[in-house]
Amino acid sequence: MKKPARNLTLFLLLAPAFLWLGLLIVLPHVEILILSLSERVAPRVYAFGFGNYLEFFTEPLYWRTFARTAGISILVTVLTLVLAFPIALYIARVAQGRLKAILLLLCLLPFWVSELVRTLGWMMILRETGVISYVLLATGLTEQRVEFLYNDGAVILGLVYGGLLFMIVPLANALESLEPAVVEAGYDLGGSRWTVLRRIVIPHAMPGIVAGSIIVFMLTVGNFATPVLLGGKNGLWFTEQIYAQFITRFNWPQGAAFGMLLLLLSSATVWLGLRLTGQNLGTTLRQA
Amino acid sequence: MAHSTDLDIVNVTKRFGAYAAVNDVTFSVAPGEFFSILGPSGCGKTTLMRMIAGFEDPTSGDIRIRGQSMLGVPANRRPVNMVFQSLALFPMMSVGENVAYGLTCRGVSRAEAEERANRMLERVGLKGFGDRRVTALSGGQRQRVAIARCLVLEPTLVLLDEPLGALDLKLREHMKIELKQLQATFNTTFAYITHDQSEALVMSDRIAVMNQGRFEQVGSPRELYHSPATPFVASFVGETNRWQGEAAPASNGAISVRLPSGAVIQGQGGARQSALAFVRPEAIALAQDQISLGNLPNRFEGRVSAVLFDGANSSLLIEAPGFDAPVRAVLPQAGPLAGIRVGAPVHVGWTADAMKVFAA
Known part of the structure; x- marks a missing residue:
């Protein structure tokens, strides 16, 4: 093929990806960036400035909400990892053939229902007139109905539940490629179960752990419905602040600034996490 | 305590359902001996080896190492180490860490383990390779790491599961001689399984020819070649x-x-x-x-x-x-x-x- 023709083919093949990135990711972010840098100086009068960003750091409610969101998201990511690891290990190493397919399908099944409906399901279970409260009362374990909703525990529960699949799939993928003989060699040379897990299985699964953790952290930080519905007024999730600025207060520049800050700060958290665990995003992506 | 045999297999049978993969096999391996089990694929030799290593339990019979029954002893407590067919080096560790792994599992301090691993690497001709990644080694070098990783633990018995299978012909010929020399210098008992009669004939002191879960004949390479006991041995060997x-x-x-x-x-x-x-x-x-x-x-x-x-x-x-x-x-x-x-x-x-x- 001649060179111009080859370039055209390459261009056409890459076009959908570029359109996707350009129209759906880059363009809105440029728009939001510009918007976030316009300060309201008088009604309907805007000027260039960093005031919206300063607002975040000077008003404690905002940065505390962000710190709380990031903190809970890290906790959710760790809990999801701890819960997903044995499940992924079982799916990848123990289950065979049909059972493996069925187990993966079972993990996937809840995602056929919209996130809103799943969260409403949790509300039915956890609320004061819900299933758990009813059972506790009926068995005489409590004297009156108990409210399980609208606290951090409920929010964490809902977020972990929502993140599990996104942790299990990359983990199972990474664990599947571990050669059984390598694990056997770990035992054969005198390793205990714990040694084999710590020195062979976990290092091998590291790309999967990093990928899964990034996905779950990003999904959790940016989640809106779960903290709002399960946390209620106590939810205090950063996305709620963005929503409030855009929709309730009609202060789009302020909302845009918060949006940019969420992107920057959560990216910084991921970068810090990678640095602290000695991982490299490049090698992770290459191995995943 | 000296014992006249390193390994005794006594009437060992392994059944998978109704199928007997290993059928009433008995043999002994003397200290320092290079013992091979030769047989076509599916003859049960891998199952037999995995039972000695501790990855499978025999349906009946006993496995003794220096007189001690190994039944119920998990793989990580047996004085037996295995060189796997795929070598199964730990890709997440350096060459030195691979060799030191078994020592640190035993509670040897990190510094001493590293020191002993380096000495072992020197003995197998890989001096200064300690910090390399295992993926950066050639086939023959990987082979030597796999053996060094076992020998550093000074096991009673080293099991080798067709470790030369993945090498090209020239290197395989070379490694045959090298393996035999390594075994002689360390004077460790080797149990080697293979389907390649030439590997068995060249390296072994004694060979057991295995077919359909049973031993057809046990003898020196010359005995097997010149006076086969069964038609299977006559046609399989040579x-x-x-x-x-x-x-x-x-x-x-x-x-x-x-x-x-x-x-x-x-x-x-x-x-x-x-x-x-x-x-x-x-x-x-x-x-x-x-x-x-x-x-x-x-x-x-x-x-x-x-x-x-x-x-x-x-x-x-x-x-x-x-x-x-x-x-x-x-x-x-x-x-x-x-x-x-x-x-x-x-x-x-x-x-x-x-x-x-x-x-x-």
Whole structure:
């Protein structure tokens, strides 16, 4: 093929990806960036400035909400990892053939229902007139109905539940490629179960752990419905602040600034996490 | 405490459902011995090895190492280390960490483990390789790391599961010699399993030939080659000519086999009716005329049908009337028959001692 023709083919093949990135990711972010840098100086009068960003750091409610969101998201990511690891290990190493397919399908099944409906399901279970409260009362374990909703525990529960699949799939993928003989060699040379897990299985699964953790952290930080519905007024999730600025207060520049800050700060958290665990995003992506 | 054997396998049977993968196998391996288990794939040799290593439990029987029963002892507590078919090096660790792994599992301090690992690497000819990634090594070097990783633990017994299978021919030939030398320098007992008869013959002190879960014969390479106990051993170990016919007693203790064509050949062995006769290609004498074959009991005239040139392993296929398959002989590369071509007439003959006869 001649060179111009080859370039055209390459261009056409890459076009959908570029359109996707350009129209759906880059363009809105440029728009939001510009918007976030316009300060309201008088009604309907805007000027260039960093005031919206300063607002975040000077008003404690905002940065505390962000710190709380990031903190809970890290906790959710760790809990999801701890819960997903044995499940992924079982799916990848123990289950065979049909059972493996069925187990993966079972993990996937809840995602056929919209996130809103799943969260409403949790509300039915956890609320004061819900299933758990009813059972506790009926068995005489409590004297009156108990409210399980609208606290951090409920929010964490809902977020972990929502993140599990996104942790299990990359983990199972990474664990599947571990050669059984390598694990056997770990035992054969005198390793205990714990040694084999710590020195062979976990290092091998590291790309999967990093990928899964990034996905779950990003999904959790940016989640809106779960903290709002399960946390209620106590939810205090950063996305709620963005929503409030855009929709309730009609202060789009302020909302845009918060949006940019969420992107920057959560990216910084991921970068810090990678640095602290000695991982490299490049090698992770290459191995995943 | 010295024990006269390092490994005793006593009536070991392993069943998977109704299928007996290993069927009532008994043998012993002496200290310092290079013992091979040779058999075709699916004969049960891998299952047997995995039972010794502790990855499978025998259905019945006992496995003893230096007199101690290993039943119920998990793989990580046995004084046995294995070199896996795929080598199974730990890709997440450096060469040095791979070798030190077993030591640190035993509670040896990190510094001492590293020191001992480096000394072991030096002994297997990998000095200064400690910090390399295992993925950056050549096939032969990886092989040596896998063995060093076992030997550093000073095990009673090293198990080797076809570790040369993945190497190319030239390197395999080289590693055969190297393995044998390593075993001799460390004087560790090796149990080696393979389907490659040449690997077993070259390296072993003793070989067990395994077929369908049972041991057919245990003996030195020479015994197996020159006096096979069963037709399976005769045909599996080394090249051979194989004919089937009817047995009939002959004079001076020999046995005659009448081939379907009516030709009669004489050999040694025992068979009543249906018989299998085996003759090694190198036992077949070739001559330009019948007189030079003298008084060999088996003398036939034939024509060269193919010359299979393979250097020192070259052979000649000779079409002879009365034989349904061509007779295989070693290609003469010196003397009057050197340079023999397809179509040339040739006389073949062999002694009765060279032909082993078994009941079919």
